Amino acid sequence: xxxxxxxxxxxxxxxxxxxxxxxxxxxxxxxxxxxxxxxxxxxxxxxxxxxxxxxxxxxxxxxxxxxxxxxxxxxxxxxxxxxxxxxxxxxxxxxxxxxxxxxxxxxxxxxxxxxxxxxxxxxxxxxxxxxxxxxxxxxxxxxxxxxxxxxxxxxxxxxxxxxxxxxxxxxxxxxxxxxxxxxxxxxxxxxxxxxxxxxxxxxxxxxxxxxxxxxx
Amino acid sequence: xxxxxxxxxxxxxxxxxxxxxxxxxxxxxxxxxxxxxxxxxxxxxxxxxxxxxxxxxxxxxxxxxxxxxxxxxxxxxxxxxxxxxxxxxxxxxxxxxxxxxxxxxxxxxxxxxxxxxxxxxxxxxxxxxxxxxxxxxxxxxxxxxxxxxxxxxxxxxxxxxxxxxxxxxxxxxxxxxxxxxxxxxxxxxxxxxxxxxxxxxxxxxxxxxxxxxxxxxxxxx
Numbered sequence: 001x002x003x004x005x006x007x008x009x010x011x012x013x014x015x016x017x018x019x020x021x022x023x024x025x026x027x028x029x030x031x032x033x034x035x036x037x038x039x040x041x042x043x044x045x046x047x048x049x050x051x052x053x054x055x056x057x058x059x060x061x062x063x064x065x066x067x068x069x070x071x072x073x074x075x076x077x078x079x080x081x082x083x084x085x086x087x088x089x090x091x092x093x094x095x096x097x098x099x100x101x102x103x104x105x106x107x108x109x110x111x112x113x114x115x116x117x118x119x120x121x122x123x124x125x126x127x128x129x130x131x132x133x134x135x136x137x138x139x140x141x142x143x144x145x146x147x148x149x150x151x152x153x154x155x156x157x158x159x160x161x162x163x164x165x166x167x168x169x170x171x172x173x174x175x176x177x178x179x180x181x182x183x184x185x186x187x188x189x190x191x192x193x194x195x196x197x198x199x200x201x202x203x204x205x206x207x208x209x210x211x212x213x214x215x216x
Numbered sequence: 217x218x219x220x221x222x223x224x225x226x227x228x229x230x231x232x233x234x235x236x237x238x239x240x241x242x243x244x245x246x247x248x249x250x251x252x253x254x255x256x257x258x259x260x261x262x263x264x265x266x267x268x269x270x271x272x273x274x275x276x277x278x279x280x281x282x283x284x285x286x287x288x289x290x291x292x293x294x295x296x297x298x299x300x301x302x303x304x305x306x307x308x309x310x311x312x313x314x315x316x317x318x319x320x321x322x323x324x325x326x327x328x329x330x331x332x333x334x335x336x337x338x339x340x341x342x343x344x345x346x347x348x349x350x351x352x353x354x355x356x357x358x359x360x361x362x363x364x365x366x367x368x369x370x371x372x373x374x375x376x377x378x379x380x381x382x383x384x385x386x387x388x389x390x391x392x393x394x395x396x397x398x399x400x401x402x403x404x405x406x407x408x409x410x411x412x413x414x415x416x417x418x419x420x421x422x423x424x425x426x427x428x429x430x431x432x433x434x435x436x437x
Binding site for chain 1: 219278279281282283284285286287288290291294295296298299377378379380381383384391394395398402404405408411412415416419420
């Protein structure tokens with residue numbers, strides 16, 4: 001048993017690399033899209049605000065799995081052909097983007113109104129207000145939940161295995177298919193996911209404590 | 217492009233979706249009920265326990281929360297029966313998994329709620345001569361519940377959505393029904409539009425109901 005698992009380790013490592021790559025892509029892309037749309041939600045004109053609101057509430061209201069099948073099988077049906085890897089990344093990114101939008105909205109809403117009024121009073125432009133007054137403060141509120149949310153992205157990435165992408169989850173299933181050592185391999189897989197995510201959540205907790213001095 | 221929407225085949229197989237939704241709700245309700253018991257018992261135990269028990273409960277919570285649900289579902293359905301002499305159906309296996317999973321999330325919710333109960337209330341309970349058990353039932357838990365209701369509703373909704381993972385072990389819930397129609401009729405866009413609407417509607421109805429409960433209890437102060 002041990003030798004079979006040892007033999008499979010390089011294969012699992014390759015899957016693990018895919019898991020990390022998918023997570024990294026999803027986290028980065030959703031950060032950019034989510035911050036932009038989040039700013040649109042808070043400061044944008046009404047039509048943009050409504051669009052972002054509907055987008056976010058719809059995406060967050062359905063299971064990621066449904067969203068993933070929708071994107072994966074739906075895009076080719078309407079004539080858009082993405083490689084399955086990118087379809088999976090797109091679906092996960094859409095989901096994560098909706099979360100980032102909400103983190104950003106919450107973080108900005110937590111900054112007292114007086115701050116932007118004061119910035120306006122001293123004649124800062126909209127962009128200056130965001131860059132020098134709102135964002136530096138909102139950042140501290142945004143970071144801890146966002147890092148916590150990164151663990152969701154890593155966990156969510158396990159779903160790409162259902163689209164035939166050989167991530168860690170799929171690699172484990174394939175090794176089990178060859179060796180029939182289901183339990184040891186699932187436990188090994190669980191421990192790997194746990195190690196990554198626990199490290200991330202510890203980092204989030206540490207940051208939260210560090211930023212705790214910020215007054216309400 | 218050039219994709220013409222045609223919902224006829226979806227309505228013809230709508231029983232797959234409707235039956236699936238009912239099963240999703242059933243899975244969610246049973247798992248959440250069991251998970252709530254696990255969560256309550258462990259949270260109450262945690263706040264009054266010594267270091268060892270706390271460490272064990274924390275280990276359970278941290279482990280479950282940091283592992284993908286899909287892996288846990290596989291582990292319980294395909295892995296566990298290979299080492300222990302148990303036989304269970306896919307739905308039972310999923311309920312078992314989601315119960316343990318929701319338990320871990322609910323321990324956290326209840327624990328932070330218990331810690332947020334003002335000390336003065338417990339002292340007041342002691343002052344009027346309530347026994348520790350009476351203080352728990354009549355003072356601590358009701359206050360805790362009121363504090364945690366908003367977080368609790370969010371957790372419940374998210375657990376309802378998590379039932380979609382049951383489709384990976386072929387439990388015929390809503391997502392599985394959608395996939396069945398996807399593969400058998402190829403009305404892909406339509407089936408996922410309808411499924412999305414069903415999840416959204418159910419989710420919002422649940423949320424609305426839970427918000428009503430919250431409001432009722434907030435008014436009871």
